[in-house]
Amino acid sequence: MDERGVVVTPENEVSGGEFVSQEKRVARGGSVGFSPVALRRHLQRAGYTVEEVADQIGLSRQAVSAWLAGRTTPSPQSLSRVAQLLEVTTADLTPGIPLESMTLQDLRTRAGMSQTAVAQELGVLQSYLSDVERGRRELNTDIAAALARLYQVPLDEILDAWEQAVTLRKERLAARRKRKR
Structure with a gap:
């Protein structure tokens, strides 16, 4: 639990102790509840590199890297394409909202x-x-x-x-x- 009383789990953690919680909403067009940690875990499980994912979904390597770093979040359409590629659900990549x-x-x-x-x-x-x-x-x-x-x-x-x-x-x-x- 952090100083605000929010439970930080591996699923909602971004990096360096930051996390996505239901209180933290993202900018217009982004995917609320997106977890860079969950994406990284599924990338590793499936054996994909950032470049391979970017190529497969038609985006730049920098865009996917920004998601993994927690600087940006994928659009719902990009999130769906990544989930399909990794053979997971979008819910698996957006565990930050109960x-x-x-x-x-x-x-x-x-x-x-x-x-x-x-x-x-x-x-x-x-x-x-x-x-x-x-x-x-x-x-x-x-x-x-x-x-x-x-x-x-x-x-x-x-x-x-x-x-x-x-x-x-x-x-x-x-x-x-x-x-x-």
Whole structure:
């Protein structure tokens, strides 16, 4: 456990004692919960070098090296390609978020899909999907069912993930109001 009371495990450790936790979100386009340690472990198990992985998924060696160093995280699409190459699931490479803390964005990332691709698949605007993922809009039951099929998870996981996003949004707003006082 670190000084903040967060349990640091080999799966969520980045390097030098840093880690990915559910509190640490990544920049737009990155994969929340991504673990460089998990990627390194699976690379070694499969016998791939950084160069071989980069070549196989169509990215630069520097991009893959940056993931392993914890400087950047792969996009959901890149994460999916790496997982397929290594014959693991995207969940194996993103162990940093417990199931009960997952948001719709996390489920989308684990499905290896971009927000644009999901919006197109659902026939909705990307801005609408973004608002739903952030808990800013109600989750329509038809959209929830479609997301469950698309992400290959039970409907209750979709509903729980949306509720988590709503809760996180409310907590952020309350913290912001408190700081302004």
